[in-house]
Amino acid sequence: MQSIKWPGIFFIFFFSKFLNAQQPYYIVQNHLINDSVPSTNTFHESGKFPYKSFIVPTIAIAYGFVSLNSDALKDVGEHFKKALSSEPPHGPIHLDNYLQFAPAAAVYGLNIAGIKGKNNFIDRTMIYLMSTAIMASSVYAVKNWTHQLRPDSSDYYSFPSGHTAEAFLSAEFLFQEYKNVSIWYGISGYVVAASVGFLRMYNNKHWFQDVVAGAGFGVVSTKLSYWLYPKIKKWISGSKPLHSMVLPSYNQNYWSVSFVHLF
Numbered sequence: 633m634q635s636i637k638w639p640g641i642f643f644i645f646f647f648s649k650f651l652n653a654q655q656p657y658y659i660v661q662n663h664l665i666n667d668s669v670p671s672t673n674t675f676h677e678s679g680k681f682p683y684k685s686f687i688v689p690t691i692a693i694a695y696g697f698v699s700l701n702s703d704a705l706k707d708v709g710e711h712f713k714k715a716l717s718s719e720p721p722h723g724p725i726h727l728d729n730y731l732q733f734a735p736a737a738a739v740y741g742l743n744i745a746g747i748k749g750k751n752n753f754i755d756r757t758m759i760y761l762m763s764t765a766i767m768a769s770s771v772y773a774v775k776n777w778t779h780q781l782r783p784d785s786s787d788y789y790s791f792p793s794g795h796t797a798e799a800f801l802s803a804e805f806l807f808q809e810y811k812n813v814s815i816w817y818g819i820s821g822y823v824v825a826a827s828v829g830f831l832r833m834y835n836n837k838h839w840f841q842d843v844v845a846g847a848g849f850g851v852v853s854t855k856l857s858y859w860l861y862p863k864i865k866k867w868i869s870g871s872k873p874l875h876s877m878v879l880p881s882y883n884q885n886y887w888s889v890s891f892v893h894l895f
Contacts, residue, residue, distance in 0.1 A: 691848070692844050700780070709841050709842075732802065742817070755861070763857040776789075790838055792848075793842040793843045801850035803818070804850065
């Protein structure tokens, strides 16, 4: 057990930086009549690109790419693999297949429970679908381009981690919707996302650098969607709710275009 003490601490410390980079939060009343709370996210109104909020996830992505050709950073990945494999033999824990969606599911669960988030049902769903399309397209394109072997040698789609990307996408989605209600919703989402990243390494499916880059891709995808969606909505429908959207995506070896319509 002692062998994973320091890697585990470093892993938790690294991902806690995503929380520290977020914008300040405000506590507001959650018993509003509308399906959303007033927005305090200034870049939605100003239209300015929030480049500062992209710094940390971009560094995470850069770390992953640099590690592909850096022996020193590859050694970090090897260190995590050896530390986790030094534990008594264990089978895979498939909880990560479900936890990756938990923060996003919590957004809808909280709304059903009467705790309103930032956007109404249609807008937040469109933002989530857009985030997923951006993430899936970028992650699977990079997987095919980099062609990295997984730690368990099962295939060459190791970099970056898609599960971790989805988990951090969902965590950022939860944070954005509920940061005006309580910071603890965002923290809980990021704890779940970090757990997914850890399980991907514990299950010997990804290297440390895969997980770090995947987290960056997930956060960037959601942040980008929150910045783009109001502009697309205004361009297409003005102030009316946006019920339909065309979403291009890339999955493994093919491109596709999806038409989404919310009734």
